[in-house]
């Protein structure tokens with residue numbers, strides 16, 4: 001020990017478990033006891049307070065080793081608090097949750113990943129196979145954790161009803177945060193009062209009278225699809241999914257943003273590919289709790305890639321919004337959302353009109369436009385594709401759809417109207433059965449803002465709830481022989497026998513899909529155009545089709561159909 005220590009003498013008050021000792025010792029003593037001190041410190045020391053200090057001569061008190069000692073002590077205490085407090089809180093939370101719903105069957109638990117290890121470790125291709133098997137293994141209600149987040153998994157109509165009909169539990173689950181850099185607080189990912197206000201303002205854009213004006217867009221674009229189909233007649237099987245994606249992108253761009261992109265004739269792939277690429281990484285993020293922090297994610301390779309893709313999407317959208325704004329300024333008087341107005345308003349026009357009353361900022365307009373491009377694009381493409389797959393495998397059903405179409409159009413290839421759509425009752429049942437069998441959005445999630453009671457269990461506020469629409473639609477109690485494609489399940493007398501929440505491909509309750517009428521009209525129009533001209537066969541058996549989970553279910557290898565002219 002060096003001689004300088006003789007000049008330093010301090011008085012310390014040491015508090016251990018509420019007992020206090022006053023002690024005086026010189027620095028060399030403190031120094032020699034340093035290791036012992038550290039041991040006490042880590043184990044039990046609550047505080048170490050310097051009451052008096054004498055610094056004589058060179059002042060060892062200000063010397064580096066002494067300062068280090070104090071700084072280290074403070075750091076260790078801080079670190080202990082930082083590490084222990086959340087662990088303690090999480091321990092108490094776990095105890096509380098155990099008490100509330102501990103009797104619900106649970107998945108196997110792994111450190112850090114929680115119980116979702118199998119899903120988190122599955123690659124993109126295998127993920128859906130893991131996801132779809134879980135309710136079969138654990139039953140209609142089970143629980144688990146993703147990292148520190150507790151999740152209850154539901155699949156029965158009566159359980160889903162408790163969550164879906166609530167006006168309080170409308171907050172989306174944390175997984176939606178991966179979409180926030182793109183969709184912001186738009187209708188799909190937003191919540192709270194912000195969501196309530198936006199939903200109220202946007203609802204009129206989906207009134208039947210507004211949708212009526214989109215019918216010619218649905219028909220014109222379907223006719224363009226037939227121009228491509230015409231070249232495929234007699235050419236064997238081809239993948240119909242990319243064409244359906246082009247069609248729905250064209251349609252949603254025209255109805256939501258008021259622009260004709262001409263993707264059908266001249267597919268420019270940069271924008272749709274940017275959406276696909278962004279989604280691919282966003283989904284990866286949803287399944288990796290380590291990438292949840294936005295700031296850290298932006299520093300990663302994936303984060304930088306996402307930004308690049310977002311830049312492409314945003315510059316495309318911003319250009320369109322700019323042009324549409326100019327158009328709107330010049331035609332303002334024609335834009336009215338009432339029944340008598342003849343002007344076809346794009347969804348964007350409604351948002352621009354909202355800006356006039358200062359309700360929507362530029363960013364909010366952009367977020368809602370992105371939301372509609374996302375919500376309306378892939379979903380209708382999937383619905384068209386999977387319904388064609390069903391019809392190409394069930395030729396008797398296809399024939400009945402064609403008979404209904406013929407009874408309405410009598411061979412005339414005129415545009416489809418809203419009145420025609422109303423008459424297509426059998427086709428509606430076919431589309432519904434296709435949405436049941438090949439549920440497009442298989443899961444939706446919420447974070448509870450208010451406790452609920454399900455099946456006798458109290459699920460407290462803060463718990464995540466993942467509802468499987470896929471398993472809901474496969475419940476044999478509601479849909480006997482669920483694997484069978486049978487549109488008559490949707491005859492009114494059969495619907496009346498089921499639980500009102502047994503069929504919910506568009507979700508249900510206050511946060512249901514705002515675009516469902518849009519989707520039905522668009523899909524009916526496209527199927528009418530195809531089936532009044534062609535007989536369709538499908539190469540794949542539905543049960544053999546592999547799918548990617550990408551919020552919607554994308555066919556891994558496409559869906560191949562062949563066309564034969566009917567007349």
Ligand code: HEM
Pocket residue numbers: 172187188199371372375376377379380383440441444445505506507510511512513514515516518519
């Ligand atoms: C067959 C086609 C469609 C299916 C199966 C479908 C399915 C769904 C589902 C399940 C939800 C609830 C999501 C959740 O709770 O997390 C939803 C919400 C939504 N969908 Fe659709 N959708 C379809 C078509 C469309 C179309 C064509 C549009 C737009 C034109 C659209 C726009 C939206 C929006 C904006 C929401 C959020 C509603 C809100 O929370 O207020 N969807 N959709």
